[in-house]
Amino acid sequence: MTSPAVTRNLADWIVGVRDDDVPAEVRREGVRTFVNWAGCAVGGASHETVDAALRAVDPFSGPRKASVLGRSERLDVLHAALLNGISSHVLDYDDTHLKTIIHPAGPVASALLAVAEARPMSGRAFLTSLVVGVEVECRIGNAVYPDHYDRGWHITGTAGVFGAAAAVGRAIGLDTTRMQWALGLAATQASGLREMFGTMTKSFHPGRAAQNGAMSAFLAEAGYDSSLQGIEAPRGFANVLSDKQDYGEILDGLGRSWEAALNSYKPFACGIVIHPTIDGCQQLREELGERVSEIAEVRLTTHPLVLELTGKRTPKTGLEGKFSVYHSASCALLTGDGSPTAFTDEMVNRPDIMDLRDRVQATADPACHEASVDIELVFRDGSTVAKHIERAIGSREKPLSDEQVSAKFTHQAELVVGADQTRRILDAAWGVEDLADAGEVARTAATGARAAAE
Amino acid sequence: MTSPAVTRNLADWIVGVRDDDVPAEVRREGVRTFVNWAGCAVGGASHETVDAALRAVDPFSGPRKASVLGRSERLDVLHAALLNGISSHVLDYDDTHLKTIIHPAGPVASALLAVAEARPMSGRAFLTSLVVGVEVECRIGNAVYPDHYDRGWHITGTAGVFGAAAAVGRAIGLDTTRMQWALGLAATQASGLREMFGTMTKSFHPGRAAQNGAMSAFLAEAGYDSSLQGIEAPRGFANVLSDKQDYGEILDGLGRSWEAALNSYKPFACGIVIHPTIDGCQQLREELGERVSEIAEVRLTTHPLVLELTGKRTPKTGLEGKFSVYHSASCALLTGDGSPTAFTDEMVNRPDIMDLRDRVQATADPACHEASVDIELVFRDGSTVAKHIERAIGSREKPLSDEQVSAKFTHQAELVVGADQTRRILDAAWGVEDLADAGEVARTAATGARAAAE
Numbered sequence: 001m002t003s004p005a006v007t008r009n010l011a012d013w014i015v016g017v018r019d020d021d022v023p024a025e026v027r028r029e030g031v032r033t034f035v036n037w038a039g040c041a042v043g044g045a046s047h048e049t050v051d052a053a054l055r056a057v058d059p060f061s062g063p064r065k066a067s068v069l070g071r072s073e074r075l076d077v078l079h080a081a082l083l084n085g086i087s088s089h090v091l092d093y094d095d096t097h098l099k100t101i102i103h104p105a106g107p108v109a110s111a112l113l114a115v116a117e118a119r120p121m122s123g124r125a126f127l128t129s130l131v132v133g134v135e136v137e138c139r140i141g142n143a144v145y146p147d148h149y150d151r152g153w154h155i156t157g158t159a160g161v162f163g164a165a166a167a168v169g170r171a172i173g174l175d176t177t178r179m180q181w182a183l184g185l186a187a188t189q190a191s192g193l194r195e196m197f198g199t200m201t202k203s204f205h206p207g208r209a210a211q212n213g214a215m216s217a218f219l220a221e222a223g224y225d226s227s228l229q230g231i232e233a234p235r236g237f238a239n240v241l242s243d244k245q246d247y248g249e250i251l252d253g254l255g256r257s258w259e260a261a262l263n264s265y266k267p268f269a270c271g272i273v274i275h276p277t278i279d280g281c282q283q284l285r286e287e288l289g290e291r292v293s294e295i296a297e298v299r300l301t302t303h304p305l306v307l308e309l310t311g312k313r314t315p316k317t318g319l320e321g322k323f324s325v326y327h328s329a330s331c332a333l334l335t336g337d338g339s340p341t342a343f344t345d346e347m348v349n350r351p352d353i354m355d356l357r358d359r360v361q362a363t364a365d366p367a368c369h370e371a372s373v374d375i376e377l378v379f380r381d382g383s384t385v386a387k388h389i390e391r392a393i394g395s396r397e398k399p400l401s402d403e404q405v406s407a408k409f410t411h412q413a414e415l416v417v418g419a420d421q422t423r424r425i426l427d428a429a430w431g432v433e434d435l436a437d438a439g440e441v442a443r444t445a446a447t448g449a450r451a452a453a454e
Numbered sequence: 455m456t457s458p459a460v461t462r463n464l465a466d467w468i469v470g471v472r473d474d475d476v477p478a479e480v481r482r483e484g485v486r487t488f489v490n491w492a493g494c495a496v497g498g499a500s501h502e503t504v505d506a507a508l509r510a511v512d513p514f515s516g517p518r519k520a521s522v523l524g525r526s527e528r529l530d531v532l533h534a535a536l537l538n539g540i541s542s543h544v545l546d547y548d549d550t551h552l553k554t555i556i557h558p559a560g561p562v563a564s565a566l567l568a569v570a571e572a573r574p575m576s577g578r579a580f581l582t583s584l585v586v587g588v589e590v591e592c593r594i595g596n597a598v599y600p601d602h603y604d605r606g607w608h609i610t611g612t613a614g615v616f617g618a619a620a621a622v623g624r625a626i627g628l629d630t631t632r633m634q635w636a637l638g639l640a641a642t643q644a645s646g647l648r649e650m651f652g653t654m655t656k657s658f659h660p661g662r663a664a665q666n667g668a669m670s671a672f673l674a675e676a677g678y679d680s681s682l683q684g685i686e687a688p689r690g691f692a693n694v695l696s697d698k699q700d701y702g703e704i705l706d707g708l709g710r711s712w713e714a715a716l717n718s719y720k721p722f723a724c725g726i727v728i729h730p731t732i733d734g735c736q737q738l739r740e741e742l743g744e745r746v747s748e749i750a751e752v753r754l755t756t757h758p759l760v761l762e763l764t765g766k767r768t769p770k771t772g773l774e775g776k777f778s779v780y781h782s783a784s785c786a787l788l789t790g791d792g793s794p795t796a797f798t799d800e801m802v803n804r805p806d807i808m809d810l811r812d813r814v815q816a817t818a819d820p821a822c823h824e825a826s827v828d829i830e831l832v833f834r835d836g837s838t839v840a841k842h843i844e845r846a847i848g849s850r851e852k853p854l855s856d857e858q859v860s861a862k863f864t865h866q867a868e869l870v871v872g873a874d875q876t877r878r879i880l881d882a883a884w885g886v887e888d889l890a891d892a893g894e895v896a897r898t899a900a901t902g903a904r905a906a907a908e
Contacts, residue, residue, distance in 0.1 A: 049678070056669070056676035060530045062514040076514045152689035157642075181655075188611075188655055189662065191645040193681075195689040201635075201642055201680040204673075208643065215510070219658075222510035224503070226655040227647075235606035235649040 006232040006247045011179035013254050014136065014166045019128045026258045027433070030131040033095055034441075035429040036265045036405055037105035038069065040094045042425060042445055043340060043412030044087035045070025049200040053086050053207070066114040070416045072448025077114045078211050081164070085110035085207030089156075090200075091340045092322045093269040093412065097134075097262060098371070098396060100141035100155055101272065104263055106206030107160030108133035111214040112167045117439035121171055123431075126438035131260045133167025138259035140231065142249035144242035149194075153241060157192025157205030162231075164213020174220055177228070184226030185216035187237035198312070198323050265405055267394040268338035269412075270322040273306045275392040276373035277325055281332035284377060284387055297359050297378040298329055304364035306373075311362070321348040329375075330357040340412055371395055406430075417447055460686040460701045465633035467708050468590065468620045473582045480712045481887070484585040487549055488895075489883040490719045490859055491559035492523065494548045496879060496899055497794060497866030498541035499524025503654040507540050507661070520568040524870045526902025531568045532665050535618070539564035539661030543610075544654075545794045546776045547723040547866065551588075551716060552825070552850060554595035554609055555726065558717060560660030561614030562587035565668040566621045571893035575625055577885075580892035585714045587621025592713035594685065596703035598696035603648075607695060611646025611659030616685075618667020628674055631682070638680030639670035641691035652766070652777050719859055721848040722792035723866075724776040727760045729846040730827035731779055735786035738831060738841055748833045751813050752783055755828040758818035765816070775802040783829075784811040794866055825849055860884075871901055 022030070044050060045068065054068070057079045066080030068087070075083060085106045088094055094103045108130055116126055141148075141159040149155050165186040169179050189212040192205035220226070230236050231250070238245040268278045277300060285292055302325070312324040321327045321343045330353045331342045347353065368374065371392065377385045391397040400408065406426060413422040421444075428435070428444045435441070476484070498504060499522065508522070511533045520534030522541070529537060539560045542548055548557045562584055570580055595602075595613040603609050619640040623633050643666040646659035674680070684690050685704070692699040722732045731754060739746055756779070766778040775781045775797045784807045785796045801807065822828065825846065831839045845851040854862065860880060867876040875898075882889070882898045889895070 052676050052678040053673065056673045056678055060516040060532050060672075062516045062530065076516065078514050152694035154642075184650065184653070185655060185658070188608075188647045188650050188659070189645050191643050193642045193684070193689055193691065193694055195681045195684060195687040195694075196638065196642050199638070199680050200678050201639055204639070204678075205642070218514075219507065219510040222506050224506040224510055224654050224658075226653050227649045230647070230649060233649040235647055237647065240606035240647055240649075 004247055004251060006250055007180050007183050007229050008176070009251055010136065010231070011176050011183060014132055014170050015174060015176055015179050017128060017132050017170070017255065019124050021255060022128055022131050026131060026261045027127060029261045029263055030127050031430065031432060032265065032402065032405055033105050033134065033263050034109055034127070034130060034432055035409060035426070036095050037088055037109045038425060038429045038441065038445060039409030039413050040091060041084050041088040042070035042416055043093065044090040046416050047087065047090045049090045049203055050083065050087045052200065053083055057082065065118040067117060067442040067446035069442065069445040070447060072446065074446070077118045078214055080114040081111040081210040081214050082207040084114065085210035086203045089206045090203040091269045091412070092271060093266055093340060095263050095265050096272045097138045097141065097259065098264055099262070100138060100145040100159070101149065102138055102141045102159055103156045103206060104134040104137055104163065106156060107137065107209035107213060108163040108167045110207065110210035111164035112171060113438065113442050115168050115171060115214060117442050119172060120437045120439055123433045123435035123438045125171065127433050129167045129171040132170055133163040134260040134263065135258060136166040137163025139250045142259065143246050144238055144244055147244035148242035151242065152194050154192035154194050154196065154202070154205045157209045158190040158241060160206055160209035161186040161190050161213045164210045165216040168214045169217035169220065172217060172221055174217065178220040180228045181224065181226040182216045182220035184228065184230030185219055186213055187230030189216065190237055190241060198320055262396060264394055264396055265400050265408070267400060267404070267408065269340040269343055270328060271310050273370060274310050274325050274328045275394060276371060276389040277329050277375065278332045278338040279392040280373055280375045280387045280389040281329050282336055282338065284375065284385065285333050285336050291379065292333055294379045295333065295356065295377050296380045297361065298333070298356070299376040299378065300325065300329065300360065300362040301365050301368055301374040302362060303368045303370040304366055305370055307362055307364050315348050318344040318348055325362055326357045326360040327353065329360050421447070458701055458705060460704055461634050461637050461683050462630065463705055464590065464685070465630045465637060468586055468624050469628060469630055469633050471582060471586050471624070471709065473578050475709060476582055476585050480585060480715045481581060483715045483717055484581050485884065485886060486719065486856065486859055487559050487588065487717050488563055488584060488886055489863060489880070490549050491542055491563045492879060492883045492895065492899060493863030493867050494545060495538050495542040496524035496870055497547065498544040500870050501541065501544045503544045503657055504537065504541045506654065507537055511536065519572040521571060521896040521900035523896065523899040524901060526900065531572045532668055534568040535565040535664040535668050536661040538568065539664040540657045543660045544657040545723045545866070546725060547720055547794060549717050549719050550726045551592045551595065551713060552718055553716070554592060554599040554613070555603065556592055556595045556613055557610045557660060558588040558591055558617065560610060561591065561663035561667060562617040562621045564661065564664035565618035566625060567892065567896050569622050569625060569668060571896050573626060574891045574893055577887045577889035577892045579625065581887050583621045583625040586624055587617040588714040588717065589712060590620040591617025593704045596713065597700050598692055598698055601698035602696035605696065606648050608646035608648050608650065608656070608659050611663045612644040612695060614660055614663035615640040615644050615667045615670070618664045619670040622668045623671035623674065626671060626675055628671060632674040634682045635678065635680040636670045636674035638682065638684030639673055640667055641684030643670065644691055644695060652774055716850060718848055718850055719854045719862070721854060721862065723794040723797055724782060725764050727824060728764050728779050728782045729848060730825060730843040731783050731829065732786045732792040733846040734827055734829045734841045734843040735783050736790055736792065738829065738839065739787050739790050745833065746787055749787065749810065749831050750834045751815065751832040752787070752810070753830040753832065754779065754783060754814065754816040755819050755822055756816060757822045757824040758820055759824055761816055761818050769802050772798040772802055779816055780811045780814040781807065783814050
């Protein structure tokens, strides 16, 4: 079985990228990726999922050198990577590489920022490693998507571990061979099943990918060897976890065309496939005013994947609501909300929202693009209104502006750490490239004694 | 897709097994499993693989409540589970569930003993949890073997994580629902690629399975929820990681017929498929005496899997030698050795052994059983001698006696901790069921201040 030296060439590139090799517009998207991630990590920090994870890992924490964003607890670097990865994903509000549905920042930024607290690095070096990590996971994702995802793998976990290993490995100065080992150790830990969607374990995936990726880099640094061909070997990652292997997606144009520049940021706190529906329902609500109370029926036509991923008819919890296009449509029409507050247990069980939810019909149509939706409202008087959403806000075609990224950050972080600290974290995150010590962002985002003293 | 409630019924059984439910002969095999594991963990403790892993994880260790067997370092429970799992496998000398080629004790005992040091349990309770963990991983392995293994998964890692979660979950008293969560968290971390064979990362698999399984149990205990059908769901473990799913292997006769009673212990420190060859070559050496120096050619006929797994023609390191049926045959004929000392860098590069190795021919014959071999020696004078090994020593048909298990333990442990401590560990391990505190075995097996004081 012949394949190019994928792992070696990729490792070569990872360790060789200099700060100046990353074009300004790619660095800019990297900063937006980082700001969006930090907002999500702070915004998710008070979630019960994070509480439970902290209860479990706290007794095993090593030297508490790293911050849990939005909280007062400190943990060792590896456990902080896990926790920040969990909180950044728990509201399903994070970033998306739309070609693969990878949420790139969770595994990479969670690992890298925790490492930066223990092994200081400049903001500029930090950002280069962040972009490199995102690039690696998205390219590996491209190589195996969609077969890999269709088989049942949660690609944010399985591809994400490579991104974390690459980012941390580059940041701590691995040579090519050790980077190959780190990628091999990542390959053998690539895991995460889509069966876990709708439970706390979904958020575990980016967290564990961050932790395992960082661990892979530290093991390689310590001389713990591994396969040199972990990605492409006959029994390596791509062949074992996928029926599709397109290595050109990994190596072609490396350093010239950037997947990391294609990242997008969710305006809504749920699976990306519901976004066109929420966008359309919000617009309809604006246009209809009072008439929204006269809706008899809502008819959605979507790509089959939308119902496969988010077809929960009667969600009982906020978390399940994120996987219900029915709840999302009803909630957006009646309240206009698509933020984390739209996906609380209370909102999912609100009688008027449940009532309209039960009158939402959804039809799967393979001819409908995954990122589009057709919405038809039928009113009590029999009249109808229709809306087609070609691409939702937050997509690559209609990206959030910097101001919208900041507003999203503020909206969710304020609920957790208040307005003053939110502003400080936001300023630090946007200015990460100018920091002498990137770990400062994490410390600014921690609560407790230090934050109170400021 | 209908399937029985595999995860729920299995979890129900795990949490319900009482000490008395495990028949005496199964408990006895459990003790043998534990003794063999402890010997391997101590025997492997001075290996460079363990040194490298310790360098990597030591900076992240939490409260040092658990021992690394055969060493003076102490680590938190999760990292101790990782390290003991690595050392118990690094010499490829551990136990084997022959139906699946799972090495059962590595994931289960490494996790459970580390937990027992922090959360004391009686030796009797410890042994029940150990047997339950082994039973769970072997049954899950049976359900997906051989497709799962053929696809490229290192089944000791992928099935092992369930065994560790079951053993630890039972030991810490999870209820059925939380045990289902623990199995779900294990399912989503089931990983380990066969591509890693021949590198340090192979031993990482049982270690990480131990660590991840224990973590799964602790997360579930803390209320971190997961799928209730992690094993059998359409996108659960069995469907995503295998094309074969035979759930009867998991549920049928649970508690009545015991896979844990079928464990076997390697007499030789290498892949089980080479054992018939070494056994035969040792016997031939005994029979031939001086004539062994007149061998011109060695002709082996084996099952194709033997060459697939151990077909390294020119191994350069001791570790590679374990994957070379050529080296193993030559070394057994010229030195009689199949223990860890047969697989050192020095032995693999000894001129006379290399010379005969290059004159070993191996032919794959699908008609030959995996556990059999035909050996033909051709002498310089043209004469030949043939030997057929139907089943090797150490197989279920020719199991090691308790005395042979002890001798194997002593042979390898003495090289690491000396004769006195070896005797103390061996006594403690054989007597584990009578201990008020099973963790005593781990403390007895640690070196350094405490051991020196005794």
